[in-house]
Amino acid sequence: MNLLLGSFTIGLILALLALGVYISFRIFNFPDMTADGSITLGAAVAAILLVHGVAPIGATLAGAAAGAAAGAVTGLLHTRFRINGLLAGILVMTALYSLNLHVMGRSNVPLLSTATLAKEAEAIGLAALGGQTVFNCFGWEVSVSDMAMLVFACMAVVVVCIGLYLFFRTNLGTAMRATGDNPQMIRALGVNTDTMIVIGLALSNGLIALSGALLAQYQGFADVQMGIGMLVWGLASVIIGEALVRSRGLAMTIVGAVMGSVLFRLMVAIALRWGLNPNDLKLITAVFVFVALILPGLTARIQRRKEAVVMSSLTSK
Amino acid sequence: MLKIKGLQKTFNAGSPDEVQALRGVDLHIEGGSFVVVIGSNGSGKSTLLNAVAGGFLPDAGQIKLAGRNVTRWPEYRRAKLIGRVFQNPFSGTAPHMTIAENLALAAHRGQAHGFGWALSRHLRQAFCERIRALAMGLEDRLDNEIGTLSGGQRQALTLLMATWLKPRLLLLDEHTAALDPKTADQVIHLTKAIVAGEGLTTLMVTHSMHQAVNLGDRLIMMHQGRIIRDITAVAKKRLRAEDLLEQFNEVRRAEQLDPGTAEMLRALYV
Numbered sequence A: 001m002n003l004l005l006g007s008f009t010i011g012l013i014l015a016l017l018a019l020g021v022y023i024s025f026r027i028f029n030f031p032d033m034t035a036d037g038s039i040t041l042g043a044a045v046a047a048i049l050l051v052h053g054v055a056p057i058g059a060t061l062a063g064a065a066a067g068a069a070a071g072a073v074t075g076l077l078h079t080r081f082r083i084n085g086l087l088a089g090i091l092v093m094t095a096l097y098s099l100n101l102h103v104m105g106r107s108n109v110p111l112l113s114t115a116t117l118a119k120e121a122e123a124i125g126l127a128a129l130g131g132q133t134v135f136n137c138f139g140w141e142v143s144v145s146d147m148a149m150l151v152f153a154c155m156a157v158v159v160v161c162i163g164l165y166l167f168f169r170t171n172l173g174t175a176m177r178a179t180g181d182n183p184q185m186i187r188a189l190g191v192n193t194d195t196m197i198v199i200g201l202a203l204s205n206g207l208i209a210l211s212g213a214l215l216a217q218y219q220g221f222a223d224v225q226m227g228i229g230m231l232v233w234g235l236a237s238v239i240i241g242e243a244l245v246r247s248r249g250l251a252m253t254i255v256g257a258v259m260g261s262v263l264f265r266l267m268v269a270i271a272l273r274w275g276l277n278p279n280d281l282k283l284i285t286a287v288f289v290f291v292a293l294i295l296p297g298l299t300a301r302i303q304r305r306k307e308a309v310v311m312s313s314l315t316s317k
Numbered sequence B: 001m002l003k004i005k006g007l008q009k010t011f012n013a014g015s016p017d018e019v020q021a022l023r024g025v026d027l028h029i030e031g032g033s034f035v036v037v038i039g040s041n042g043s044g045k046s047t048l049l050n051a052v053a054g055g056f057l058p059d060a061g062q063i064k065l066a067g068r069n070v071t072r073w074p075e076y077r078r079a080k081l082i083g084r085v086f087q088n089p090f091s092g093t094a095p096h097m098t099i100a101e102n103l104a105l106a107a108h109r110g111q112a113h114g115f116g117w118a119l120s121r122h123l124r125q126a127f128c129e130r131i132r133a134l135a136m137g138l139e140d141r142l143d144n145e146i147g148t149l150s151g152g153q154r155q156a157l158t159l160l161m162a163t164w165l166k167p168r169l170l171l172l173d174e175h176t177a178a179l180d181p182k183t184a185d186q187v188i189h190l191t192k193a194i195v196a197g198e199g200l201t202t203l204m205v206t207h208s209m210h211q212a213v214n215l216g217d218r219l220i221m222m223h224q225g226r227i228i229r230d231i232t233a234v235a236k237k238r239l240r241a242e243d244l245l246e247q248f249n250e251v252r253r254a255e256q257l258d259p260g261t262a263e264m265l266r267a268l269y270v
Ligand SMILES: Nc1ncnc2c1ncn2[C@@H]1O[C@H](COP(=O)(O)OP(=O)(O)OP(=O)(O)O)[C@@H](O)[C@H]1O
Pocket: B011, B012, B019, B020, B021, B039, B040, B041, B042, B043, B044, B045, B046, B047, B048
């Protein structure tokens, strides 16, 4: 049960990462590699501020703002200096590795003795249940601290999802979606696509850094290595989500990204339980994304071949 | 309304594939006139329209639109003054967004994009009425993705979008070339109605002899990056398809002379 709760919580926290990746990859069609750096940046900034006694909510938002700034830099490198989008992201990601070390001052910042959002959520949960540390949930013994964090992560994700949905229906949000869909058309309608890309990447990496800040507080430390492979992780979540909802509508794809993230985390937890070597996790994630990317093309080709066989058998008769 | 002076553009300058797409174009269009542009492939028609829309900056020359010098303005800024329909039906709309969303973007052409709702009930109502007038059965499909529509339906919508807010100049670049004859006719009818109804200043490129003869009040012919014929007023009204073919043949004959002589003849007679 605790495994399940933990997977759900991490899945929800990483859903914010998935939503960020969804914005850059799907809405803007922009292969943004900044993610691996910005998720760590969010964690690093939040952690160091917490250590220095800043209130958890302020530290978390500062982490997200730092990520947004990193995303804006990637956007500016691409739009101002006409650097290839992939390369612009890689440049910022690489630079962020050093920057994150500077922010943290060392490669790992523990948060065991500082106030965090996780501890605040736990305190609220304990107060609400009159000091019980364990309670009965449909016959299972559940620790209040685990449950409190899950509820908190859930609320954060719901707020972000609704916020994103509403935002993408404003004039600005609609212009952003059109920028990814048909830049030529939206320029002819008077929108500066460069500005849209910069704002969009800032929004995307802000969410990714927010995810990092929450993750650090949940697991109790920030680590300079924690971002490695996170982009691919987010992409896997988005792809699973799309397969789940099978719709291109705005609301459904947002919900899909969240569902994809939670489901993917659960699958990984189960695989690890069954004895998957944790060292193989990133390899398997990469292979999974690879397969998911080529699968639609592959099935279409097989379909066509089948049809061709049917056609030729018909004509030969 | 539109004043173009000495416009020049060379693509890939200094390389083996150098193309002098515009070699000094002068054009002066009065407000409210409908100008048809014809010319052989590669004569620079699209390049001229692109230069006016701001797709690239010219090497030399000046573009004045509605009294403002827009020569150095970026494309998105000129969009406030210009409505545009492309040759390719896929170019003018965002395929994965709905009809209503596409129209909403057009209803804000050239305005600041803030946090107001893109779609209001009032706006939807207006879209619905306007689309019903197209008689293409699209009024019940406001929330369908535009990617699911046919090329003709898309071009009709793009035309609506380009003119939703009255533009100071409407640019049409072979906007019916990718359509079957019947649909092309429909879109041309719509074009005529909108241009006449709103009194729009229009610059339209076409390859159709029929359209060139029947549409507009002025016709210009381009060749090798220059305007070589400019037929206005009464002469345009009297113009028949045979006259146009004759003009084309004349150009072709001139081309068979050596370039220097052709240049000289052009200087003398055009
Ligand atoms: N972006 C570009 N880069 C390089 N060359 C270009 C570019 N755009 C146009 N050209 C060249 O400029 C010349 C004029 O092209 P343009 O598209 O204006 O012709 P057009 O009159 O519209 O022809 P068509 O009737 O085929 O549409 C052509 O030789 C074309 O190859």
